[in-house]
Amino acid sequence: GENVEQHPSTLSVQEGDSAVIKCTYSDSASNYFPWYKQELGKRPQLIIDIRSNVGEKKDQRIAVTLNKTAKHFSLHITETQPEDSAVYFCAALARGSQGNLIFGKGTKLSVKP
């Protein structure tokens, strides 16, 4: 079945720096890749997603890139702020699934003021 690997597991940056989180997936038929942000004690919330028919998508300070050939996608956060501190999860839509996502194990991002 689908497998999603996420790196790094922890990431610490200074406020204002950029942060990059990378994920790889195994199923070449996957066509939907969302990113979720989870603050401590809260529910995961979608921050950006990308579909396999585009290579990049941006939303203000957040961008996601997708390389279908290499089967990897990345989250880029620019001009990081302390409120960006959270755990970020990538996910991929499993083959033949009915909306079933396979999640990476998460990256804990800490932004130091």
Place this chain on the structure above:
Amino acid sequence: NAGVTQTPKFRVLKTGQSMTLLCAQDMNHEYMYWYRQDPGMGLRLIHYSVGEGTTAKGEVPDGYNVSRLKKQNFLLGLESAAPSQTSVYFCASSWTSGSFVHEQFFGPGTRLTVL
């Protein structure tokens, strides 16, 4: 709209006890999911439902049962709780249009401890 809600928020059980977690959504979504979240393990799918009266197994279904008697509700049951089921449980819902998958919306979670 309340979105996705979960009941209860916290629960402590003794080994062997049973309980039911309730998930409700008011967005008229067809699809509903139950996940468990353990430290360092991400979100793992337990069971899911693609419509009223239907359920299917996810990645880690053992020890759990589910029911979807009404479109807006998805129940997760533990018949005989074990310490390995100590976790945070999240419910989610979503909808699709043809082959187009839309965002999953998550509930606030239920923190379950099994002693």
